[in-house]
């Protein structure tokens with residue numbers, strides 16, 4: 001049949017799997033590359049959105065998790081652990097169910113979106129809220145994975161990067177070439193590392209002619225790579241990328257430098273403007289962190305960094321339903337009416 005087989009089967013020859021690897025899949029990947037006409041007009045380029053919220057648990061993490069959990073199963077692991085700002089824990093919890101494993105997650109207390117918390121809980125993860133930030137959670141998870149029989153499935157696990165690099169393959173497969181510019185939010189910096197690996201592999205093997213310039217964007221209150229030093233108290237409404245000391249810092253800098261790209265910051269105001277533009281003009285509902293790629297594209301265009309007519313892909317990393325707070329607080333409160341057609345018509349401006 002022609003049904004999408006999941007990314008491990010789709011790209012088996014480019015992934016570290018063998019016939020002996022049990023494939024733990026929810027048929028992730030194969031996500032839409034959606035043209036963005038309003039954005040294209042705005043920046044005078046041809047802009048596409050890689051809509052990663054269309055993955056099974058609603059974020060790009062599923063790409064990394066199908067690989068990480070499959071490899072953990074191959075190695076005989078019975079339990080996995082991760083630190084998370086929410087999406088990794090949601091994904092790990094779901095794939096652990098599929099693999100029959102126990103899943104433990106460490107999240108910063110009060111700083112993960114409600115939808116993500118719901119996902120981890122409904123899939124039966126053992127969730128601990130840590131009185132600290134994501135960076136503290138990751139340090140703790142790494143220690144536990146060394147001292148106890150539990151496999152770490154954060155993006156410091158190379159299998160995660162392998163799975164996530166397939167998004168770059170899909171983009172090239174659809175476009176028939178690599179884009180000129182790839183815009184992506186940066187938190188712990190695993191995803192920019194993964195895309196850059198994927199693009200390089202396709203170019204090396206002659207599947208496409210070149211590689212894009214990688215444009216990574218951190219939130220201004222959590223922009224250690226832009227500032228050149230860790231941020232002890234990272235702050236941003238984009239909780240998914242509220243990270244002060246990214247684990248893949250050097251790999252992100254390498255992606256930037258080797259691709260002749262940039263890593264820049266965007267303010268929460270710019271993030272929310274891009275978030276609303278995506279919903280109102282492109283009909284794509286993302287979570288705030290995801291809008292950082294688009295906010296960054298708009299900022300880069302204003303700074304003259306986007307050549308006219310360039311092909312640009314923005315990864316929008318997670319589904320808007322995970323974090324509805326900003327959708328609701330930014331909208332006028334709905335009006336309540338009686339069961340009455342005339343009042344409805346009046347309120348709707350039809351009468």
Ligand code: F0G
Nearest residue numbers: 084085087088187188189190191317318
């Ligand atoms: N966008 C979303 C929606 C995310 O959840 C994350 C990371 C990123 C962007 C940044 O990706 O870390 O590879 O640079 N979320 C992690 C988590 C940290 O725990 O879910 P990155």
